[in-house]
Amino acid sequence: ELKVEQNPLFLSMQEGKNYTIYCNYSTTSDRLYWYRQDPGKSLESLFVLLSNGAVKQEGRLMASLDTKARLSTLHITAAVHDLSATYFCAVDLGGQFYFGTGTSLTVIP
Amino acid sequence: DTGVSQDPRHKITKRGQNVTFRCDPISEHNRLYWYRQTLGQGPEFLTYFQNEAQLEKSRLLSDRFSAERPKGSFSTLEIQRTEQGDSAMYLCASSSYQGRNTEAFFGQGTRLTVV
Numbered sequence: 178e179l180k181v182e183q184n185p186l187f188l189s190m191q192e193g194k195n196y197t198i199y200c201n202y203s204t205t206s207d208r209l210y211w212y213r214q215d216p217g218k219s220l221e222s223l224f225v226l227l228s229n230g231a232v233k234q235e236g237r238l239m240a241s242l243d244t245k246a247r248l249s250t251l252h253i254t255a256a257v258h259d260l261s262a263t264y265f266c267a268v269d270l271g272g273q274f275y276f277g278t279g280t281s282l283t284v285i286p
Numbered sequence: 287d288t289g290v291s292q293d294p295r296h297k298i299t300k301r302g303q304n305v306t307f308r309c310d311p312i313s314e315h316n317r318l319y320w321y322r323q324t325l326g327q328g329p330e331f332l333t334y335f336q337n338e339a340q341l342e343k344s345r346l347l348s349d350r351f352s353a354e355r356p357k358g359s360f361s362t363l364e365i366q367r368t369e370q371g372d373s374a375m376y377l378c379a380s381s382s383y384q385g386r387n388t389e390a391f392f393g394q395g396t397r398l399t400v401v
Contacts, residue, residue, distance in 0.1 A: 210389050219377060220392040265328050272387050273342065274319065276328035
């Protein structure tokens with residue numbers, strides 16, 4: 178069974194700092210997605226990574242995919258309060274999406 | 287198209303009652319997914335359809351859960367004889383699959399509370 182693990186599960190960081198969230202998965206896949214979820218809300222698509230070495234950037238967030246290592250990263254640059262949310266990675270396996278455990282990010286002023 | 291739509295947004299029901307949720311996907315999307323999410327957890331895959339065909343249902347949580355997509359457009363998820371453990375957010379998502387998948391777009395979810 179596919180396992181998708183994220184770390185850290187909880188992250189508290191100061192505004193202006195940088196940090197990286199990691200997503201490891203247990204079986205071969207070359208498609209990975211990152212989502213953001215605000216409390217009580219649904220999931221918002223952030224990035225679609227479709228091949229080994231893919232890198233996508235949007236504002237202060239940058240996502241990358243290493244399919245050989247079965248690892249994706251979500252890097253946060255100069256965090257701001259608006260980035261506080263829960264971030265999920267999801268692996269596409271056989272057309273089904275399997276989600277990680279989520280990383281709850283709190284950015285402190 | 288305004289995205290994936292779910293109805294109702296909230297449902298409170300008594301234990302033992304049946305409930306049905308509806309999902310309207312993005313119109314050009316042929317795949318439709320149902321997930322359950324409990325507090326502090328990631329979405330848990332339940333089932334999915336390609337057009338009207340249900341391609342995977344082994345992950346439905348019990349035989350009290352069933353889903354349909356009769357005309358390949360909207361879908362319903364029914365829970366019979368609800369239990370308190372069924373309280374959760376039920377999320378629907380859709381995607382376009384043409385040999386490979388695109389990203390899934392999620393609806394706002396239906397929050398179920400079983401009392």
